[in-house]
Amino acid sequence: MIRSHVLICGGTGCTSSGSPALKTALEKELAAKGLTEEIKIVMTGCFGLCALGPVMIVYPDGTFYSMVTPEDIPEIVEEHLLKGRPVERLEYHEQAAEDHHVVNSLSETMFYKKQKRVALRNCGVINPEDINEYIATDGYQALAKALTEMTPDEVIQTVLDSGLRGRGGGGFPTGLKWKFACANRGQVKKYVACNADEGDPGAFMDRSILEGDPHAVIEAMALAAYAIGADEGYVYVRAEYPIAIHRLQIAIDQAKEMGLLGENIFGTGFNFDLKIRFGAGAFVCGEETALMTSIEGNRGEPRPRPPFPAVKGLFGQPTILNNVETYANIPQIILNGAKWFADMGTEKSKGTKVFALGGKITNTGLVEVPMGTTLREIIEEIGGGIPNGKKFKAAQTGGPSGGCIPAHLIDTPIDYDNLLAIGSMMGSGGLIVMDEDTCMVDIARFFLEFTVDESCGKCTPCRVGTRRLLEILNKIIEGKGEMEDLDRMEELCNYIKSASLCGLGQTAPNPVISTLRYFKDEYIAHIVDKTCPAGVCKSLLKFTIDADKCIGCGLCAKNCPADAIARTTYIAPGHKLASFAIDSSKCVKCGACLDSCKKIKAISKK
């Protein structure tokens, strides 16, 4: 009889910080202590607190251990699993602070308290490689319900009424998309497809869902196929997600074996088959027409719309394409009803949204909150604030297609429409937090460099326009900008936005537009004052040694890779040795001298 479950995170984050080794160590230790029959090890998907990985949870008490090493395992087994005394030093700090006689439930911690897990409900709870655990949490019940109690039109109506909008970035009503593709059921070959080509730098919610709850996506795709009258589906997932692919394939195989995929599902005559297609990691293949072109075996390039995929999609047939997170909501909507879902969120954005928190934030990881949660709640409460006492400057949502939200808008409730109104966008849900040490011009350049690299080159505004835009930005960052450049950039941004063929080009200028809107003063500082206020842009930085503070130890000169530091003849009053000075013509601005002078602090960068 099993009395305790030890859940170890097997998401990509914790896998790379060593969770497979924990599992091996734990298996060995449990065997040595004769506890194999009593304690079960479960590898799960992502818990969300990736920054603290590898993480594990011990049930039934729900103790959350973070940053565990194989060396900690004997202590956990001896103290906690045998004697029932949680190992305090490894406990998540918020839990550890509480009185130990009442073990603080994980769901009560700041990180989880404000979260509402719908798409992530099984991530970090079930073993994604065991279909039985998905079935135990009402898995495939939604499909059973739809196939026996609902007509395809009722399924579509339920999704429509729920108000679910596409979670991949566009925010298009999912039910409407399905409705467009539902004509001529049974007479026309149709496809359903899943966009798992998550490409935004810093976004990993789709990967985590596929890794943690792959059956939810499979079940939802079967529901979509039933709704529009399709019998074949494709999941397009990037080959850079090996764990997600591995688990999805296991899930598909298990579902087929049980007859939950394939022919005559539940004996209702409904057939559905699902295949995986690997993407090579091109950002443009997340755009729907390019994605389908790639599935067909051609070079991933977009084409003009209309015709929309609902009319003419994969292999020229009507197709619906939804994002992983969108699909993950569907079984819950069918099971709990449209109203249950529509009761969460704001007027026009229903349900929840998963965000990948990254950048200058304490709790880097994955969070799911109801639409309408403010940025302040996400950053300060769930995210644990900004480390090292730094000040919040801005957050970037929507990755390279989105924009920044400046500090004065931190209380904006986050939903599709509010984000658009302030010049950003939901995007797939990447949320990168920036503090006072971040240069907004440099950020704009970072994202633009990404889109320049990822532009497929098919249309001129995107291929040439983004490159010219990047050149102007580089010029400003190198201190060679002029005020007219700002107008030129704005004009160019508008051309690229309005004339590009697909979403990649149409949104590529967003990071520039939004930083120009909220941080124009930083651009002006770079152009007019030739300084970088955040101290990031190297060309505008100057390292200097305060001759009166310098004690002449020479550590900086020793560490300088460019031999740019030499002793002068000046001996400051009260000092024994002559001070050093930096030759700025030789200086490569690496900052090594600054690090070597941490004690005396005689070196500054400005």
Added chain:
Amino acid sequence: MKAMSIAELTALRDKMKDRVAMREGSGQIRVVVGMATCGIAAGARPVLSAFVEKVGEAGLGDRVIVSQTGCIGICQYEPVVEIFEDGKEKVTYVKMDAAKAAEVVEKHLKGGVVVDAYTIGQNK
């Protein structure tokens, strides 16, 4: 490949439910066995095992969680078992063994009647 029926799916779900119920932390009743050195020395291990086993057998897995704790502070009464239930006063059983544990599962956890004979009040 065999096609699964809906009845089979539901039966499988009900069978598997216990397997994940523990992770929801939603047990309304918490059975806590004192497992400090004194408790273990006095024989808390078989008590813990008996609780786990009997709770499973009685099909109470979705309502009851069995866990351990450290020293409760009354070493002379070990093995000590505390039962917490929302809205009710804590019940403390003392000088437990596997047979008594089975009785507590049957009468208290399943039947809702506290087994007074083993509580600390009677043993003082």
